[in-house]
Amino acid sequence: NHSRHGIISYSGTIKRLIIANNYCTENGWAGIYVTGADANDGWVIVQGNYTKSNGTAANSVDGNIVLTDCANIIVDGNISETAIRRGIYTNGVSNIIISNNLITSPTEVGIYCYQSWQRITLSNNMIINAGSTGIATIGASIGVNTDFVVNGNTISEPAGDALYLNPSDSARILITNNILTKSGANTLNGIRLKDGSKVNIADNIIKGFDY
Numbered sequence: 681n682h683s684r685h686g687i688i689s690y691s692g693t694i695k696r697l698i699i700a701n702n703y704c705t706e707n708g709w710a711g712i713y714v715t716g717a718d719a720n721d722g723w724v725i726v727q728g729n730y731t732k733s734n735g736t737a738a739n740s741v742d743g744n745i746v747l748t749d750c751a752n753i754i755v756d757g758n759i760s761e762t763a764i765r766r767g768i769y770t771n772g773v774s775n776i777i778i779s780n781n782l783i784t785s786p787t788e789v790g791i792y793c794y795q796s797w798q799r800i801t802l803s804n805n806m807i808i809n810a811g812s813t814g815i816a817t818i819g820a821s822i823g824v825n826t827d828f829v830v831n832g833n834t835i836s837e838p839a840g841d842a843l844y845l846n847p848s849d850s851a852r853i854l855i856t857n858n859i860l861t862k863s864g865a866n867t868l869n870g871i872r873l874k875d876g877s878k879v880n881i882a883d884n885i886i887k888g889f890d891y
Contacts, residue, residue: 684707684708684709684737685707685709685710685711685712685713686702686704686705686707686710686711686712686731686734687699687702687704687711687712687713688710688713688714688715689713689714689715689717690713690714690715690716694717696723696724697714697717697723697724697725698725698727699712699714699725699726699727699729700725700726700727700728700729701727701728701729702729702730703729703730704729704730704731704732704734704744705730705731705732705733705734706732706733706734706736707734707735707736708734708735708736708737708740709734709735709737709740710734710735710740710742710743710744710745710746711729711731711732711734711743711744711745711760712726712729712731712744712745712746713746713747714726714746714747714748714750714753715747715748715749715750716748716749716750717750717751723752723753723754724747724750724751724752724753724754725753725754725756726745726747726753726754726755726756726758727754727755727756727757727758728756728757728758729745729758729759730758730759730761731744731745731758731759731760731761731763732744732759732760732761732762732763733761733762733763733764734763734764735763735764735765736764740764740765742765742766742769742792743760743763743764743765743766743767743768743769743786743792744760744761744763744766744767744768744786745758745760745767745768745769746766746768746769746770746771747769747770747771747773747776748770748771748772748773749771749772749773750773751773751774751775751776752774752775752776753770753773753775753776753777754776754777754779755768755776755777755778755779755781756777756778756779756780756781757779757780757781758781758782759781759782759783760781760782760783760784760786761783761784761785762784762785762786762787763783763785763786763787764786764787765786765787765788765789766786766788766789766790766791766792767781767783767786767789767790767791767807767810768781768783768790768791768792769789769791769792769794770792770793770794770796771794771795771796772794772795772796773793773796774796774798774799775798775799776793776796776799776800776801777801777803778791778801778802778803778805779801779802779803779804779805780803780804780805781805781806782805782806782808783805783806783807783808783810784807784808784809785808785809785810785811786810786811787811788810788811788812788813789810789811789812789813789814789815789816790805790807790810790813790814790815790835790838791805791807791814791815791816792813792815792816792817793816793817793818794817794818794819795818795819796817796819798827799827800817800827800828800829801829801831802815802829802830802831802833803829803830803831803832803833804831804832804833805833805834806833806834806835807833807834807835807836807838808835808836808837809836809837809838810835810837810838810839810840811839812838812839812840813838813840813841813842813843813844814833814835814838814841814842814843814860815830815833815835815842815843815844815845816841816844816845816846817844817845817846817847818846819846819847827851827852827854828845828847828851828852828853828854829853829854830843830845830853830854830855830856830858831854831855831856831857831858832856832857832858833858833859834858834859834860835858835859835860835861836859836860836861836862837861837862837863838862840868841868841869841870841871841872842858842860842862842869842870842871842886842889843855843858843860843870843871843872843873844869844872845871845872845873845874846873846874846875847875851875851877852877852878852879853873853877853878853879853880854880855871855873855879855880855881855882855884856880856881856882856883856884857883857884858884858885859884859885860884860885860886860887860889861885861886861887861888862887862888862889862890863888864888864890868889869889870884870886870887870889871884871886
C-alpha cells in the first residue's frame with residue numbers, strides 16, 4: 681500500500697493502456713487512477729483487478745477505481761471491496777463500458793458517473809450494500825441524442841436510491857433488466873430519474889423500497 685495511488689497513469693501520449701489482474705489495497709488515494717489517456721486509436725482497459733479499502737487519505741480522490749478526462753474505456757470484471765466513497769468513479773469520460781464488476785460496501789456510491797459524455801453503458805454489474813446510492817449519474821451523456829444504457833445490473837441493500845440518474849435533458853436513456861432489492865425501511869427509491877429526452881424503463885425487478 682502507498683500514501684497516494686496504487687496505480688496511476690496520467691500521460692496523454694498513451695494510445696493503448698491495459699491495467700489487468702492487479703491487487704490494489706489500502707492506498708491513501710485511488711487503487712487505480714487513469715487520467716488524460718488519449719485512446720482514439722485503441723482502448724483503455726481496466727480488467728480483472730482486485731481493489732479494497734482505497735481512499736483512506738483525508739484529501740483522497742474518489743474511490744477504488746477512478747477514470748477522468750479520457751475516452752474509449754472498458755472497465756470489466758473487477759472486484760471492489762469497501763471503497764472509501766466510490767467503488768468506480770468517472771469524470772469527464774466518453775464512450776465507456778462498465779460491466780461485470782462486483783462492488784461491495786462502498787461508503788457512498790457503487791458506480792458514480794459525473795459529467796461523463798456520450799455513449800455510456802453500465803451492464804451486468806453487482807453492487808451490494810452501498811453506503812448511499814447503488815449507481816448514480818449527474819450530468820452524464822451531455823450532447824444531442826447521446827446514448828445511456830443501464831442494463832442487467834443487480835443492486836441489493838443500498839442505503840439510498842438503487843439507481844439515481846440525472847443526465848442532460850438531451851440524453852437517450854435505456855434502463856432494462858435490472859434487479860433492485862432492499863429489505864427493511866429507511867431507504868429511498870428503486871429508480872429515481874431526472875431529465876432525459878427519450879427514456880425507456882422496461883423489464884426491471886424492483887422490490888422492497890420503503891422510505
